Amino acid sequence: MIRRRRPDEAQLFHDAWDGRGVASAEVTSLVRTAEQICAAAADVQPSEDFRATLRASLMTEAATVLKPVTETKPDRFVEVATVAPSRGRRRVAGLAIATVTAVGAVGMVSGSANAVPGDALYGVKRGVEQVELSLRQSPESRGTYQLQRAATRLTEAKALSESSGSQDAVAGLLNDFSEQAESGSTTLFDDFTNDGSTSSIQAVNRFTAKAATSLASLSGDVPDDARAPFEQAAATVSDLVDEVAGLCSTCTDVDGL
Template sequence: MIRRPGRDDAQDFHDAWESGAHGTGQVAELVRTAQTLRASATVAPRPEFASALRERLMTEGQTVLVPAPGASRRTADAAAGAPAAAPSRARRRLATAAVAAVSSLGVVGLVAGSASALPGDVLYPVKRTVEDVELALHRSDEARGTQRLELATERLREVRAVIADGSPAARGQVPALLDEFSTQAEQGSASLFDAYDTDGSTASIETVNDFAAASAVDLTTIAADVPADASESFSAAAAAVTDLAGQAGRLCASCGTADLGSLVGVVRSVLAPADSGSGSRREASAGRSSAAPSPSTTGGSAAPSTITPSTTPPLVQVPTVPAPSPTATPRKGLGTVTDPLLGGLLGDDDQEGLVPGLLGGLLGPKK
């Protein structure tokens, strides 16, 4: 008997999968991978849908290979170079292969179509399942950390998209998406920091820095449009980005730092108070601007505005240089001009002087 390696391997995998035994060698690795994929799946089709689809594919796969009526068997055999009577087992194998091809094309199309799905879309659960599967296939700390940061970036993209949508249902997804962004950012950076501690590769720190800089820009862009009910989640996201950028700088100061200007912009946008009665930070800012009192005039005179003086005293009090008092007999020469100036700068019997006052403020009083 001629051995068919492909069929034997497939049969070994099928037997190992059905029996629960992992087998040996390559088959065992395939079984473990299949079990990982199955455990990572969070969404599955309904049993009745899967059963109906299987029956339909099996029916179409077996009938699609039947020759057209009236075709010459001799001509078909001569063109294919095959024996006159093909075994029924070979036809079943071809039908099974056709079914597998059709199923694979359908799955690939489903996955490709879900890549741009947003929360609330029909394909969004498929997208999240694919992300879980991709994450499960990464083994090293660096690979898993990088993948998690990519997922965090995708969550921010979804936040921008649902905010642009403008509908209340879409904007209601913003808090959950920002919370997931924070979680993925913290877990991803932690894995990359572990990778740096293990192998000392600066690529892990640089990945965190690049992510922090890009995320800071994105957060600054959407800060004014974040709904009021997502303010707490937005603050947590901004704090997470700032914290991981700072930790990356402490671990490897020579690896480059994130864009501190963008990070400062995020912090400022977080600290800006939001009006509780408005729907977004931009609306809150506009409400405060419109509520600001404008100068009014009564009887042609402007109403004085109340200005609260700063309570912080200056570090050094600059002495006032007094003007020279006139004398009955004016002095001649440059001394009339220079003496008061030098006295104000260096001091004399009547005043301390600017320079001694500055030195005293910096060095302390003489003992």
């Protein structure tokens, strides 16, 4: 009996990226997110200084790695069949090229961490969040990360409000906060109900404590057009506090999230 080889997940993604074959919903979602990141990153190009430094580094490495090999004459003639590069070697070469190409994008991703709506790298930041969420498998991990994203939306809203940023952007961030807070909490509540994981519900409890503090700090800076989303965000936190108390009255750990 011949055991069928399990498909290579990286190859499945590669095929879907190239438009070959029928991809699963999960792989399709990853491809869509990767396309969004590439589209956002396309608007930001590495500086000339970065390009020059990278080129110099590659040339230095090439001088070491690509040293000419002294040709030696074999004692006797041996016919050697030409062998095409293996699939594995081709994939390694492809990954090497992709790595060099992506060096600039790595800097963009790193630099996007503090971006807010209106910044060139903000689309990259949100795209990276989607990728990381898709990589988290357990309900507790996914739910907790959603709450971390929600907390980030409040930080962004605070930054925009203090700098007199777009009122529409602040309102959008507060709406995103409510959506992500509800989504992450629902996942964690379900995890607690199904598996009795107190750490899941404690994560919600810690989140609501910090979110309440952040909202209180933000309240004085909220623009008029964002007042309704702000009140909805506050109501969302209040509802989550009530749900935590109803599900587990003893889950009162409010240490850092």
